[in-house]
Amino acid sequence: MALKAVYLYAAVVALLLCSSANFIQSPSDVLGPVALLEPTPSAARDFGAMVSKAPVAVMRPGSAADIARLLGALSSAPPGTPAVAARGAGHSLHGQAQARGGIVVETRALPRAVEVVARRGDGDGGAYADVGAGALWVEVLEECLRAGLAPRSWTDYLHLTVGGTLSNGGISGQAFKHGPQISNVLELEVVTGTGEVVTCSPTRSPELFFAVLGGLGQFGIITRARIPLQAAPPKVRWVRAFYDSFETFTRDQELLVSMPELVDYVEGFMVLNEHSLRSSSVAFPAEVNFAPDFGSDGGGGGGGGKKKVYYCVEFAVHDFQRQDSAADHVVELVSGKLSFLRPHAYSVEVAYFDFLNRVRMEEESLRSRGLWDVPHPWLNVFVPRHGAAGFKDLLMDTVIARGDFEGPVLIYPLLTDRWDGNTSAVVPAAPDGVAYVFSVLRSTDPSRCGGACVDAILEEHRRVADEACRRLGAKQYLARQPSRAHWRDHFGAGWDRFVARKARFDPMHVLGPGQGIFPRAT
Ligand code: FAD
Structure with missing residues (x-):
């Protein structure tokens, strides 16, 4: 058995005892019958794949009560005892779910049952799912579809845990319509940093509810979530249309997000070269006859003129197949309003599940090329609308100008009023209510880009992010800030509230060491 089930009470308790002789009578008084396991490499x-911090132990909780015993013990222990990181699917980028010398709580071990509650005669208005926080969104989708229902707001990739995305934000092409995933939660069960198990909602313990949403794992470990559901369409019409002008591309995206009654999903991406055109088509099952001229300067900079860049708008319309070709008519109507490079719009009908699970196909393609389990220096930035063109130029002159750049660059608009300002998540101040997501999703091939090369990319991302934040009022998403001063800048006016929430729900700084915001007292 890969995991040797060893009780590591001794290690943890020794750490506890060395700080206070009176603290513990016996290990089982503190942690009950829950095993702390030897750390696994995955923890x-x-x-x-750029940060690796080994914990002293791993916990695989069977219930919220198991976590409560651990956090209760550690929060009342004197300084110097281990910190705790919740780990969902471990799809963080910079060690945010890790705990050097601490304890990793693997939330995938929590009960993952998905209970769908649909009130009859109520349309889908009152339907919801109660889900374990360690469930993957793909598991939630599969279970909800059995009842013809589905959550409203998604991430592009579904093999992420409910607790993991709710601790960040959770965005995809539905966010313009329904808000991020953190705007689509009815209730949570949370174990606070002091070991209290609390059921919270916008009206019941609202301060904790809003603190943990987008809270980067700082205030509690989410153990269960109640997610509102809507009727799931059997199929979607999925459209891609191509552009050679950033201005026209973003204008059409903004037109699309102004039509939520017709359109269900809006994203977009840069088409930098033949490779990005090919790789973006992995999951899109239409024949695309777009063969643009990218120009002869392969470097995008150093070799004379600039290379030509194209853009692709992506939108989707749910197809309930209630009326013959109703979705087709909507696609036709909407496409007629857009200013893409005619005739380059391509539409295809796919099953709803396959549409939502599309990145799984890209994962398989990357895995087959040995590019999945490799370092991923990603850069995710929310940029206010007025700065979007400037940020695109900044990326073109820096990150993308490198000859070895490979990976998708997603660009799509968010409507900031769909984000609840009570949550801990950070979005930029956008005077006209529109901010653009820029996601530079790079995989590095270790045979061509080793440690120093990855460090240079990260350094460049840091400079670009700092400049975008300073000059354009942008905010990073999913990033681990390098210092407390950076965190303070990141939260801006929300910093004092974030600090106050920490003092209230995790005063001993037990939780979330991997984010590097609040060091555990030593
Ligand atoms: P982990 O990496 O395990 O944890 C992330 C953070 O949340 C850590 O700080 C951890 O301590 C904390 N945490 C985890 N579980 C809990 C819990 N139950 N309670 C409290 N804190 C917890 N994001 C988007 O918004 N949209 C996307 O389209 C998108 N696509 C992605 C595609 C890929 C291939 C990858 C790798 C990531 C993507 N992400 C996307 C980012 C993703 O949402 C976050 O990295 C998310 O945190 C991953 O969830 P996880 O379960 O792997 O969390």
Whole structure:
């Protein structure tokens, strides 16, 4: 058996005891019958593959009560005792779900049952799912679809846990319509940093509810979530249309997000070269006859003129197949309003599940090329509308100008009023209510880009992010800030509230060491 089930009470308790002789009578008084396991390699690893911090132990909780015993014990222990990181699917980029010398709580071990409650005669208005926080969104989708229902707001990739995305934000092409995933939660069960198990909602313990949403794992470990559901369409019409002008591309995206009654999903991406055109088509099952001229300067900079860049708008319309070709008519109507490079719009009908699970196909393609379990220096930035063109130029002159750049660059608009300002998540101040997501999703091939090369990319991302934040009022998403001063800048006016929430729900700084915001007292 890969995991040797060893009780590591001794290690943890020794740490506790060395700080206070009176603290513990016996290990089982403190942690009950829950095993702390020897750390596994995965507890010190994440998708980013750039940070590795080994914990002293791993916990696989069977219930919220198990976590409560652990956090209760550690929060009342004197300084110097281990910190605790919740780990969902471990798809963080910079060690955020890791705990050097601490304890990793693997939330995938929590009960993952998905209970769908649909009130009859109520349309889908009152339907919801109660889900374990360690469930993957793909598991939630599969279970909800059995009842013809589905959550409203998604991430592009579904093999992420409910607790993991709710601790960040959770965005995809539905966010313009329904808000991020953290705007689509009815109730949570949370174990606070002091070991209290609390059921919270916008009206019941609202301060904790809003603190943990987008709270980067700082205030509690989410153990269960109640997610509102809507009727799931059997199929979607999925459209891609191509552009050679950033201005026209973003204008059409903004037109699309102004039509939520017709359109269900809006994203977009840069088409930098033949490779990005090919790789973006992995999951899109239409024949695309777009063969643009990218120009002869392969470097995008150093070799004379600039290379030509194209853009692709992506939108989707749910197809309930209630009326013959109603979705087709909507696609036709909407496409007629857009200013893409005619005739380059391509539409295809796919099953709803396959549409939502599309990145799984890209994962398989990357895995087959040995580019999944490699370092991923990603850069995710929310940029206010007025700064979007400037940020695109900044990326073109820096990150993308490198000859070895490979990976998708997603660009799509968010409507900031769909984000509840009570949550801990950070979005930029956008005077006209529109901010653009820029996601530079890079995989590095270790045979061509080793440690120093990855460090240079990260350094460049840091400079670009700092400049975008300073000059354009942008905010980073999913990033681990390098210092407390950076965190303070990141939260801006929300910093004092974030600090006050920490003092209230995790005063001993037990939780979330991997984010590097609040060091555990030593
Ligand atoms: P982990 O990496 O395990 O944890 C992330 C953070 O949340 C850590 O700080 C951890 O301590 C904390 N945490 C985890 N579980 C809990 C819990 N139950 N309670 C409290 N804190 C907890 N994001 C988007 O918004 N949209 C996307 O389209 C998107 N696509 C992605 C595609 C890929 C291939 C990858 C790798 C990531 C993507 N992400 C996307 C980012 C993703 O949402 C976050 O990295 C998310 O945190 C991953 O969930 P996880 O379960 O792997 O969390």
